[in-house]
Amino acid sequence: MSVFPEFAVHKTVPLKFSGVELRLKTSHALFSSRHVDDGTMLLLKTLAQTGSVPAKGRVLDVGCGYGPLAVALKKFRPELQVTARDRLALAVAFTAENARLNGVTVDAEAGLLLEEVPGPWDLVVSNVPAKTGEPVLIDFVPRSLALLAPGGLAAVVLIEPLAAWFSQELDKCGAEQIYQESGKGYRVFHYRSGTVPAKGSPEGAAFPEVYRRSEVRWSVGPRNFLQKTFYGLPNFDALDYRLQVTQPLLDDMKLKGDCLVWEPVQGHLSTWADSVLPPETALHLAGNDLLGLLASAQNVVKRSALLHPAAFFSDLELGPGSIGSALLQVFPEPEIKWVDDTREALLRLLAPGAQVLLNGSSTDLTRFLERHRGLRKLRDERSKGWRAVLMERTLAIT
Numbered sequence: 001m002s003v004f005p006e007f008a009v010h011k012t013v014p015l016k017f018s019g020v021e022l023r024l025k026t027s028h029a030l031f032s033s034r035h036v037d038d039g040t041m042l043l044l045k046t047l048a049q050t051g052s053v054p055a056k057g058r059v060l061d062v063g064c065g066y067g068p069l070a071v072a073l074k075k076f077r078p079e080l081q082v083t084a085r086d087r088l089a090l091a092v093a094f095t096a097e098n099a100r101l102n103g104v105t106v107d108a109e110a111g112l113l114l115e116e117v118p119g120p121w122d123l124v125v126s127n128v129p130a131k132t133g134e135p136v137l138i139d140f141v142p143r144s145l146a147l148l149a150p151g152g153l154a155a156v157v158l159i160e161p162l163a164a165w166f167s168q169e170l171d172k173c174g175a176e177q178i179y180q181e182s183g184k185g186y187r188v189f190h191y192r193s194g195t196v197p198a199k200g201s202p203e204g205a206a207f208p209e210v211y212r213r214s215e216v217r218w219s220v221g222p223r224n225f226l227q228k229t230f231y232g233l234p235n236f237d238a239l240d241y242r243l244q245v246t247q248p249l250l251d252d253m254k255l256k257g258d259c260l261v262w263e264p265v266q267g268h269l270s271t272w273a274d275s276v277l278p279p280e281t282a283l284h285l286a287g288n289d290l291l292g293l294l295a296s297a298q299n300v301v302k303r304s305a306l307l308h309p310a311a312f313f314s315d316l317e318l319g320p321g322s323i324g325s326a327l328l329q330v331f332p333e334p335e336i337k338w339v340d341d342t343r344e345a346l347l348r349l350l351a352p353g354a355q356v357l358l359n360g361s362s363t364d365l366t367r368f369l370e371r372h373r374g375l376r377k378l379r380d381e382r383s384k385g386w387r388a389v390l391m392e393r394t395l396a397i398t
Contacts, residue, residue: 004097005311008090008336010034017072018048024098026066029090029333036068039127039186043157044072046181046188047125052153053077057122060147061085062113067095067106069125074104085111087290090311110290110309112207113140120149126156133231137162139210141169145193153178155190163187208298211291218268221251225271230295235266242329243268245381246359246388252379253390254355257324262313263287267296269327274300284318286310314341321351330360330368339368347374350393359388 010033015022026033032040047053056079061070064084074082084095084106092108099106111117113129113136124144128137144154158166160182170177170191179190211230218225218239229236235243246269255277264270264285274283279302285293286308297305310316313328326346332338346356356375358365365387369377372391379390 004093005090005315008311008333010335015068015072017044018053018076020072020075022068022072022075022098022102024066024068024071025094025101027090027094027333028335030088030094031065037127038184039157039159040068042181042183042186043069043125043127043155043188046179046190047073047155050179050190052123052155052179052190054080054122056080057149058120059083059123059125060117060121062117062124062126063087063129064095064108065091065127067091067098067108069127070095070106070108071098071102071104073123073125074099074106075102078104082106083117084108085113085117087112088311089288089290089309089315093311112211112291112294114143114147115207117147119147120152121147122149122152124148124152124154124156126154128156128158128162130159130162131232133211133213135210136231137166138169141166141175142173145173145175145191148193151192153190153192155188157186157188160185160187163189207294211295220247220272223272223275225268225275227266227268227271228295228298229266230291230298232291233266233289233295235268239268241384241386242359242388245383245386246357248381249357249379249388249390253325253357255325257351257354258282258284258322260284260286260316260318260323260326260349261296262326262328263289263292263331264296265289265292265329267292267299269329270296270305271299273325273327274302274305277302279303281324282306284308284323286313286316288312312338312341314345316345316349318349320348323349324351324354326350326354326356328356328358330358330364332360332364339371342368343371343373343375347393352393352395354393355390356393357388357390359386361385362387365389 008027059082061084064086070084095108174194175191176194216227293307375391381388
């Protein structure tokens with residue numbers, strides 16, 4: 001993303017930590033947009049009270065959101081090398097912007113939990129996402145221990161219902177639990193490697209194995225698919241209404257040239273596109289959620305999918321007129337304008353005569369169709385509050 005999406009900012013919130021005062025831009029599309037959440041504030045408080053922030057060294061913030069932990073720690077200890085990772089491209093953009101706003105530099109990039117972040121780390125912090133899936137959380141403990149430098153510390157916060165379970169996982173891995181504190185529905189753990197070597201390593205169970213959930217059979221016309229599904233994403237056991245309303249349009253869609261799938265989630269539409277595209281054509285998978293892109297790529301078997309993490313569809317930098325067909329799953333935030341930017345990006349990316357299929361809520365697609373100049377509607381399906389529309393890029397914009 002070359003330009004920060006100022007239009008996605010909800011408000012700027014304050015944060016005070018150990019004498020440091022910060023301003024942080026937030027977004028409705030990211031966790032805790034109204035204020036820095038209580039779990040993060042509890043974690044920062046415990047780090048300050050226990051004097052656990054090193055004066056220098058390497059710090060990793062896992063699941064950084066808009067960056068309160070990473071930016072606060074860097075501002076407090078400027079000598080630290082702070083790295084921040086989040087699966088959402090928008091979170092990465094906000095973390096980098098909030099670092100700039102507060103006069104510091106943070107290495108912020110898209111990434112999954114503790115994937116491709118080679119140690120050693122002197123401090124690993126995380127407001128652990130509770131909905132990431134139990135196998136992924138189980139894997140988090142030994143992996144975090146294995147990434148720590150000698151004497152290094154992991155400091156995490158979880159929702160209170162997971163606290164007893166997490167403590168047991170720490171014990172199973174031989175971790176030394178140094179400190180705990182509860183407050184406002186959260187529990188903080190400080191831990192490090194114990195005298196017994198940690199079970200696991202940074203090269204241990206990784207994506208896709210630790211995220212893999214099940215396999216689901218589904219079909220489009222005569223084509224049958226066995227879909228791999230993954231923790232942390234919807235549609236893991238059946239097709240939701242969004243995909244059900246999309247299915248009837250797929251057989252009518254004419255794919256030609258390179259194809260683009262936006263926000264593929266588990267990858268059902270990517271799987272279908274891969275099965276019908278000629279082998280010499282490229283399949284581009286793009287979207288805000290890196291996990292969805294990686295999961296979808298696991299279901300693409302006839303070619304190597306090209307992945308493009310991007311916070312918004314309008315951020316895609318593929319060549320003008322380079323896309324011969326596209327499938328877009330629309331997930332807009334209510335407070336963020338998207339219709340005109342999406343339409344303009346489609347007109348830029350699609351070759352004349354290219355077809356595009358969009359699905360989303362009936363309300364969102366109705367808004368899009370009110371301003372679809374340059375795109376001709378071919379077919380329209382609606383069911384249970386969801387809508388799918390097949391359109392064609394006209395030869396000329398009138």
